[in-house]
Amino acid sequence: MFKAAYFGELGAYSEQAAVQHFGDSARLKPCKFLQEVLESADSDSEFGVVPIENSIEGAVTQTYDLLLDSKLSIVGEEIVKISHCLMAAKRVKLSQIRFVYSHPQALGQCRTFLERNKFDSIPFYDTAGSAKMLKAKQLKNAAAIASERAAKVYGMKILARNIQSNKRNYTRFLIISKDIASSSADKTTIVFSAKNTPGSLFKSLNAFADNKVNLLYIQSRPILGTPWEYNFYVDCDGSIKDHNVKKAIRDLYDASEFVKVLGSYKRARFGKHV
Amino acid sequence: MFKAAYFGELGAYSEQAAVQHFGDSARLKPCKFLQEVLESADSDSEFGVVPIENSIEGAVTQTYDLLLDSKLSIVGEEIVKISHCLMAAKRVKLSQIRFVYSHPQALGQCRTFLERNKFDSIPFYDTAGSAKMLKAKQLKNAAAIASERAAKVYGMKILARNIQSNKRNYTRFLIISKDIASSSADKTTIVFSAKNTPGSLFKSLNAFADNKVNLLYIQSRPILGTPWEYNFYVDCDGSIKDHNVKKAIRDLYDASEFVKVLGSYKRARFGKHV
Numbered sequence: 001m002f003k004a005a006y007f008g009e010l011g012a013y014s015e016q017a018a019v020q021h022f023g024d025s026a027r028l029k030p031c032k033f034l035q036e037v038l039e040s041a042d043s044d045s046e047f048g049v050v051p052i053e054n055s056i057e058g059a060v061t062q063t064y065d066l067l068l069d070s071k072l073s074i075v076g077e078e079i080v081k082i083s084h085c086l087m088a089a090k091r092v093k094l095s096q097i098r099f100v101y102s103h104p105q106a107l108g109q110c111r112t113f114l115e116r117n118k119f120d121s122i123p124f125y126d127t128a129g130s131a132k133m134l135k136a137k138q139l140k141n142a143a144a145i146a147s148e149r150a151a152k153v154y155g156m157k158i159l160a161r162n163i164q165s166n167k168r169n170y171t172r173f174l175i176i177s178k179d180i181a182s183s184s185a186d187k188t189t190i191v192f193s194a195k196n197t198p199g200s201l202f203k204s205l206n207a208f209a210d211n212k213v214n215l216l217y218i219q220s221r222p223i224l225g226t227p228w229e230y231n232f233y234v235d236c237d238g239s240i241k242d243h244n245v246k247k248a249i250r251d252l253y254d255a256s257e258f259v260k261v262l263g264s265y266k267r268a269r270f271g272k273h274v
Numbered sequence: 275m276f277k278a279a280y281f282g283e284l285g286a287y288s289e290q291a292a293v294q295h296f297g298d299s300a301r302l303k304p305c306k307f308l309q310e311v312l313e314s315a316d317s318d319s320e321f322g323v324v325p326i327e328n329s330i331e332g333a334v335t336q337t338y339d340l341l342l343d344s345k346l347s348i349v350g351e352e353i354v355k356i357s358h359c360l361m362a363a364k365r366v367k368l369s370q371i372r373f374v375y376s377h378p379q380a381l382g383q384c385r386t387f388l389e390r391n392k393f394d395s396i397p398f399y400d401t402a403g404s405a406k407m408l409k410a411k412q413l414k415n416a417a418a419i420a421s422e423r424a425a426k427v428y429g430m431k432i433l434a435r436n437i438q439s440n441k442r443n444y445t446r447f448l449i450i451s452k453d454i455a456s457s458s459a460d461k462t463t464i465v466f467s468a469k470n471t472p473g474s475l476f477k478s479l480n481a482f483a484d485n486k487v488n489l490l491y492i493q494s495r496p497i498l499g500t501p502w503e504y505n506f507y508v509d510c511d512g513s514i515k516d517h518n519v520k521k522a523i524r525d526l527y528d529a530s531e532f533v534k535v536l537g538s539y540k541r542a543r544f545g546k547h548v
Contacts, residue, residue, distance in 0.1 A: 055501035058494075061332055104378065104397070123378070123397045170501050198511070201489045205479060215475045217504070218492055220332075227329035227444050230491070237472075 011150030074263030348537030
């Protein structure tokens with residue numbers, strides 16, 4: 001049994017989030033696909049670690065869509081500072097580089113650096129995975145964008161550090177599990193869809209205001225098969241064990257077409273690890 | 275002077291949106307980058323046509339980010355039914371195909387088809403652009419995903435039609451211009467950021483409810499440089515010339531950190547062109 005499954009290869013930012021949460025000695029399992037993390041957290045791992053939001057690129061929409069259909073709950077979160085490095089196989093020089101492989105979000109975050117150097121961007125499924133692939137293929141004209149940890153794991157040479165355009169770059173990760181809320185939860189994530197009538201979105205949101213539950217975040221996602229109807233993902237203050245949150249959820253059920261509580265958990269303190 | 279600039283090559287879905295809006299005889303200008311459409315609409319074109327939302331993939335976040343910093347207004351919208359075709363150079367057979375080029379959103383929408391056929395996906399900047407590139411290079415082992423119109427424009431052979439997983443696939447486009455609201459506007463788009471105090475998001479949203487302005491949609495985007503703070507893009511019923519919308523915007527100014535009206539326009543009737 002693994003302690004946690006995480007998204008990406010050895011050296012991925014998700015692995016760093018897992019280490020922050022479970023410690024250095026936890027037995028961790030890398031997963032190539034987000035869906036695989038959820039499957040593992042339901043079978044051979046106690047927990048899963050998935051990216052949910054980057055402070056520059058925004059929501060990881062695929063994670064939201066997967067949580068909607070999953071029986072797993074959100075039981076924690078971690079914030080990781082993203083510091084991208086350009087790396088290549090030993091002996092490769094910066095002047096030889098023509099192609100740069102990485103996850104599309106990482107390429108986006110380093111757009112200015114890539115354009116200035118006239119590198120061609122090649123999207124890859126994972127940041128650390130691109131470092132692993134370059135190492136295996138020993139490409140001479142290509143580099144990867146990944147974490148310093150990935151460079152160490154795969155024995156790559158770092159050609160440039162901290163190359164992202166915006167230096168205040170953080171990714172928020174969710175810890176998911178078959179278990180339910182921890183006792184110290186102070187944040188709750190709920191997904192709902194409004195009824196298909198005028199004013200219904202506001203009536204749903206009113207469930208929070210009427211019960212003095214503070215909204216932290218709203219993210220909308222299209223509902224598959226019904227164009228221009230949406231699921232709204234809401235983060236709010238408090239635990240589902242709190243009286244006012246319980247009452248808000250009851251009111252939300254009355255006002256909405258569909259409601260699902262994704263989990264109550266302890267909020268990551270911004271700046272704790274940065 | 276062009277009537278309108280649109281995103282993508284000849285045969286792009288944005289071109290179809292432009293033709294729906296301005297007619298077959300309008301002089302149109304293709305643009306490789308979204309930013310270029312905005313620049314053209316400010317100089318050598320009367321209007322710009324940009325994708326804002328797909329009914330499956332969700333928001334085109336880059337368009338939201340560009341509108342935030344632009345002096346252009348939204349003056350209209352169009353909905354286009356998306357029907358993806360797999361196409362290759364004449365004489366190429368389906369059995370020869372190994373690689374499939376297209377825009378990442380189109381690749382995502384055809385994921386099931388691509389996986390079933392064990393094709394490797396290669397992200398490209400544009401759907402029609404990938405057809406144009408294959409035509410120019412006469413690749414024998416590659417196909418593109420684009421519209422039937424693109425196949426016709428570039429003389430490509432259609433190998434498979436309607437290959438997207440979800441058949442109810444639509445993209446909404448915005449018409450942007452230096453001009454302001456049309457007289458028949460019945461929809462308004464506003465961006466705001468909440469104050470950095472508890473309950474502030476709800477107070478901002480309350481500006482709409484207090485004035486009986488119906489919310490149609492909310493989309494959040496991170497504010498660059500200030501992690502975990504957001505701009506909220508709101509679509510609501512009514513024109514900025516309506517008394518209650520005017521009043522809601524005044525209240526929103528009082529309750530929020532930042533407010534910008536992006537435009538009032540006539541809503542695209544869903545089903546009009548589908």
